[in-house]
Amino acid sequence: MAEARISVDQKEFMCPVCLDLLKDPVAIPCGHSYCKSCITDCWDQEDQKRVYSCPQCRQTFSPRPDLARNTMLTEVVEKLKKTRISADCYAGAGDVQCEVCTGRKYRAVKSCLMCLNSYCQNQLEQHESLFKGKKHNLTEATGRLQEMICQKHEKLLDVFCCTDQKCICVLCTVIEHKNHEAVSAAAQRTEKQSFQSLSAPPESTDVNDDLFSSLVSSDALRESVHQPRDKLEDFCKEELKKISDRVAFPNTVPRNSKDSLQYSHQLTLDLNTAHKLLRLSESNRVITYTGTVQSYPDHPDRFDVYPQVLCKESVC
Known part of the structure; x- marks a missing residue:
């Protein structure tokens, strides 16, 4: 008797959490299925509340349900994985070939810039399993891997x-x-x-037309560079004018320390804030670090960790 074949969509066997084919599938009480590791991670985050929910339908469960492997679903998913690479996945003309496959080559889906190899879907899964936890730089499949690597330092040309x-x-x-x-x-x-998106002139064999086209492209390029710069300069000038209108600048700038003395101000230190290793003198205008404890009375404002003191006047 011929075996009945039913066409199924792989999306029906995707985990709603990791969006990949189910791995070690389990079904929870509401009927939805997940990778065991995915739903375990989700519920671990809900341990504190002791109420566990389905990421899909949000139905809640308490206590935490036990997870049992869905054997039948596991078999179906395994068969799907084996048929994932079908005849239409063989590399054709213009496709990048998997460099690991033996025999007829499959079409590569990713290239690794660390291993300098291109992989089909099956070999990619083995690669990810082998280098799990390691940062391998994957990119879209390309047959020009060597051109993307610095020949001198063997690093990515990024x-x-x-x-x-x-x-x-x-x-x-x-x-x-x-x-x-x-x-x-x-x-x-x-x-x-973005430069290439500029409308190109019609093709012509006339040398003068080619020269004119080059000049037009150069002018467009130059203009596209100058416009942002001009806008930035205008913005800076406008902001500087706003600041100048709000801030009064002194007419003269002190040239030396003697000139700066005209802006000086005598400050009085607050005895109630002085640390007990500091001694105040000359009407509380001079402070000296003594290293010995001074007989200051206790005060809630007094510094007791670092040897510091505050001024009574504002310095702003």
């Missing part, structure tokens, strides 16, 4: 040197390109894309 107009690694910025103007490669890529 910095753009504006001075030399080239991508460099972080070590290059402190050695060969020290003191050069640099931005992140991502920022440079975004800026370049």
Whole structure:
């Protein structure tokens, strides 16, 4: 008798918490299923309240329900994982091939900038399991991994040197390109894309037309750079004017310490705040650290940890 086949959507077997295929699936009393580790983590956060809820329907349970493995659901999910890589996942023309697969190559879904390999979905899961907890930099699958790595330092080319107009690694910025103007490669890529979005002139074989197009592009580029700078300068001038209107600047600036004395003011120290290792003299205008305890009366304002004292007058 032929085996009946039922088409199912993998989304029906996704964990609502981690949004991946269920791992060690368990069902809770309301009927919803989760990865055992996912629902355990959720309920661990609710331990203090002693009331546990379903992340999906919000139904609450008390005491904490026991979690039992759903054997049938586990088998279904395992079969789904095995069929996840089907014939249409083989690498075709223009696709990046998995560099770990033997035999016919599957289409790569991610590339690792640490291992310098591209992985299909199955090999990617093994890679993540092998390097769990380690920071491996994954990117969209690319066949140009070597071009993204600094040949000298074997680091990711994630910095753009504006001075030399080239991508460099972080070590290059402190050695060969020290003191050069640099931005992140991502920022440079975004800026370049915004410039490329400018409407391009129609194609022409005329040399003069090509030259004119280049000049137009240069003018547009120059204008796009100048506009933000001009706006920033105008903003700074306006803010400075607002500050100048509110603040009265002195007509003369003291040139030396003698000139500064005209702004001096005699301060009287507050005896009630003086620490007991400090001695006040000359009508409480001079303070001396003695290292010996002074016979000051107890006062709630007195400093008792650090040798400090307050002024009676405001200094502002």
